[in-house]
Each structure stands twice: as structure tokens, then as C-alpha cells.
Amino acid sequence: MTTTTSKKKPAARSKWFPLVWVIPALLVVLALVVVLAQWLRSLPEVQSFLTDYPGEVAPAEGTPVGFPAWLQWQHFLNSLFILLIIRTGWQVRTTQRPAAHWTRNNSGLIRTKGKPTKISIDLWLHLSLDALWVLNGIVFYILLFATGQWLRVVPTSWEVIPNAISAALQYASLNWPHENGWVNYNSLQLIAYFVTIFIAAPLAIITGIRMSGAWPKNAAKLNKIYPVEVARAVHLPVMIYFTAFIIVHVTLVLTTGALRNLNHMYGGGDTESWTGFWFFAASLVVMAVAWIAARPLILRPIAALTGTVSK
Incomplete structure (x- = not known):
């Protein structure tokens, strides 16, 4: 009589497992930075040094006040x-x-030679959102320079x-700089906003275009000058930068006078009223609805308006 033994497969490790040690390690590093x-x-x-450089520079003449x-x-x-x-x-x-998957119809205003490329519906949504973001960004740049903002x-x-550097040291020591964003940003905020608007955003667009199907595949010289590997190597770090910026930005907004800060951007005034908070809360509801709605069941009929959707 023979017996067979079966080996149990090891349990699959959760994709969130790295957070078990990453988060505690990050907290330790932050504590050391504060000390x-x-x-x-x-x-x-x-x-x-902190006396000579308090953390902000007086705004240039003609700088508008408020939002x-x-x-x-x-x-x-x-x-x-x-x-x-x-x-x-x-x-x-x-x-x-x-x-x-989604395949673009080759019978509209935009036509290309050859068979259209099939892409995932996730990529279709990503590219569609990119187009809206770029369009909104063009309007933003025009108004930014037209109004002096x-x-x-x-x-x-x-x-x-x-x-x-002074502002960074003040933040790190938890003795945060005193400023009024309605009138003037401190210098660390100023650099962060400048990098986000004029460096990170253009990099995201330039690398995204290089990785998209809109890039000419047969342009040998152009592709040699700007290889797709370079775009991929830059695109992910830019996404990580945006994620980190959002986390830090929202944290500071909520911990340095939440009502006043929210009223600056959502209420249109330099007060501590609850107007800005409620507009902010409504915006979170819209974002949550959009997040939940971004699923194949809802996306399929929308994507089908501009192409063919297949499972």
C-alpha cells in the first residue's frame, strides 16, 4: 500500500506586505529628522541664520493678493x-x-494609416484624463500670466x-513658520509650487506623449534622440513626486489653520468661516463619486462612443 503526500503551497504574500516595515521605518526616520x-x-x-532669513521673501511689486x-x-x-x-x-x-480593451475608430476626424492599436480600458481612461488635464493646464497658464498670479x-x-532652507528647518523642527498664504507664500512653498507647475507638469506631459501611441514610431532620428526608455524612467518618478506633493500639501493645509487655509482656496476670503470647508467637503464628495465611477461597468459605454470596446 502506497501513500501520497501533498505539499502545501506557501500562502501568497499580500501586495501591502512591504508597508509592514516601510511605515514604521519612515516614522523612525521622521522622528530622527525632528530631533x-x-x-x-x-x-x-x-x-x-534663522534671524537673517526668516523663511520668506517680500513679494515683488505688483503681486496680486488673494485667489x-x-x-x-x-x-x-x-x-x-x-x-x-x-x-x-x-x-x-x-x-x-x-x-x-478599447480600439479607436478609424473613421472620424482623426485618421491614421494601418490598423488602430488596441489598448486597455485603463489606458484609455488614463489618456482621456491626460487630455482634459492638459486642456485645463493651458487655460491655467494663460490666466496665470494674464492676471499676474x-x-x-x-x-x-x-x-x-x-x-x-530656513523654512524647511522650521518645518522639520515642528516650530513651523508663520505666514499668510493669502498675501505671500514662504520660500519653501514658493519653490514647491514652481517645481510642480513649471517642471513636474511639463515633464509628465512630455514623457507621457513619448510613451503614447501618438508618438511617431517611424521617426528613427527623433526616437534615437529621445528613446522611450528615457521617458519611462522619468514618468514614474514624476508620478511619485505628485503623490508626495499632494500628501504633504494636504497635511500642511489641515495642520496650519485648516479653516483659514480652506477658505483661501475654496471660499475666496481671508477669514476663518466655514464656507471654504463646506466647498472643500463637496469637492471630496465629487472626487469620491468619480473614483467609484471609474470602473469598467460605467466606462465601457462611454469608451464605446469613440471606439470599439471588447472584453
Whole structure:
């Protein structure tokens, strides 16, 4: 009589397993940064530096005060689009078996030679959101320079650099700089907004176009100058940057006078009323609905308006 033994397969490790050690390690690093920053602030030389460079530079002459209504709407739309773009971008990168595919109809205003490429419905949504984000960004850039709001987010003096270091040290030591974003950003905020608007956003667009089907595949010289591998190597770090920026930005908004900060961008005033909070809460509801709605069951009929959807 023979017996057979079966070996049990090891349990599949959850994709969230790395967070078990990443999060505690990150908390330890943050605690060490705080201790180091507080020790540095006790040094006479550092105290003198903080006195000379308090963390902000006086705004340039003619810099507008406050946030106009168009900027409030732009802020909301940018927040909505970038949230969904990050989500769909991650889905495109990690999903191995998409729920559906989309193929563009080759009989509309835009026609191409050859057979249209079939892409996942996740990539279709990602590219569609990219187009809306770019269109919204064009409007944003035009209004930013037409109204003088660019003066609030573009450094106009080299003193911004030491003041940004000062602001970073103040944040790290948990003795945060005092500023009024309605009038002027501190130098660290200024640099962060400048990088986001004028460096990270264009990089996301340029690398995204290179990776998309719109890029000419037969342009040998152009492809040699700008290989797709370079675009892929830059595109993911840019997404990580946007994610980190959003987390830090929202955290600081809510921990440095939430009502006043929310009223600046959502309520259109420099007060601590609840108006901005309720508009902010409504925007979160819209984002949550859009997040839930971005699923194949709802996306299929929408995508079918511009192409053929297949499982």
C-alpha cells in the first residue's frame, strides 16, 4: 500500500506586505529628522541664520493678493484630474489582465494609416484624463500670466534659496513658520509650487506623449534622440513626486489653520468661516463619486462612443 503526500503551497504574500516595515521605518526616520532639526536650532549660528532669513521673501511689486474665482475652479479641476490620473497610471502599470480593451475608430476626424492599436480600458481612461488635464493646464497658464498670479509662484530673487532652507528647518523642527498664504507664500512653498507647475507638469506631459501611441514610431532620428526608455524612467518618478506633493500639501493645509487655509482656496476670503470647508467637503464628495465611477461597468459605454470596446 502506497501513500501520497501533498505539499502545501506557501500562502501568497499580500501586495501591502512591504508597508509592514516601510511605515514604521519612515516614522523612525521622521522622528530622527525632528530631533536633529531641534538640535540644530539650538546652535547660535543656526539661530543667527534663522534671524537673517526668516523663511520668506517680500513679494515683488505688483503681486496680486488673494485667489480669484478662476484659480479656485482650476485648483479643484487639477485636484480631480491628477487624483484620477495617478490612480489610472498605477492601474496601467500593475494590471496584467484588464477588464476590457478599447480600439479607436478609424473613421472620424482623426485618421491614421494601418490598423488602430488596441489598448486597455485603463489606458484609455488614463489618456482621456491626460487630455482634459492638459486642456485645463493651458487655460491655467494663460490666466496665470494674464492676471499676474505668476508672481506668486515664480521666484524673483536668489534670497528664496536660503529662506527656503530656513523654512524647511522650521518645518522639520515642528516650530513651523508663520505666514499668510493669502498675501505671500514662504520660500519653501514658493519653490514647491514652481517645481510642480513649471517642471513636474511639463515633464509628465512630455514623457507621457513619448510613451503614447501618438508618438511617431517611424521617426528613427527623433526616437534615437529621445528613446522611450528615457521617458519611462522619468514618468514614474514624476508620478511619485505628485503623490508626495499632494500628501504633504494636504497635511500642511489641515495642520496650519485648516479653516483659514480652506477658505483661501475654496471660499475666496481671508477669514476663518466655514464656507471654504463646506466647498472643500463637496469637492471630496465629487472626487469620491468619480473614483467609484471609474470602473469598467460605467466606462465601457462611454469608451464605446469613440471606439470599439471588447472584453
